[in-house]
Amino acid sequence: DTGVSQDPRHKITKRGQNVTFRCDPISEHNRLYWYRQTLGQGPEFLTYFQNEAQLEKSRLLSDRFSAERPKGSFSTLEIQRTEQGDSAMYLCASSLDEAGLANYGYTFGSGTRLTVV
């Protein structure tokens, strides 16, 4: 287990189609995060999980977006009825956060680049 894996790396889809992305975090990490990054901008928070519980969702996460993390392992991010404005890089990151441990930055995956045509 050498890092955070995201699949696919690139996805081109037609407007109106559904897409699903997968993230495999570092195995011992209990927190998993999804961010969206548009070209030339900083990542924007979408949602995060602690184990299997989804603890926070951004207002950016419309009803067309849903994320899951069954059994606290890998996570999926689904976008239904994609729109051109959904075109972006979707980044996954994980961290180990427990009381008493120093807080380190995340480990990021390489991202999934979505293009909606």
Next chain:
Amino acid sequence: AQTVTQSQPEMSVQEAETVTLSCTYDTSESDYYLFWYKQPPSRQMILVIRQEAYKQQNATENRFSVNFQKAAKSFSLKISDSQLGDAAMYFCAYRSAGGGTSYGKLTFGQGTILTVHP
């Protein structure tokens, strides 16, 4: 809500010279963490350096150091002896250290593109 501002969209530096990237943030919290991340073109984001707000001493990691001014809410990154491999987009990020559901979320600035000239 916290905000992070990077006022320099682009910076350039000659190889072997020093460059400083600026970052300011706004928060009402007293305990938090600040980070600089590097994102090379088409590659994943990696952590460069981190600073705990309760520590007065500025963090250093080899050629990278920060100037953390808590009262001014400023957190700049200095890169010494710049190398071609330092060329990337650099992001400043803030993370709350307190409890609650927002604990753990990173708030990023807009980024600074650093070009290193040979």
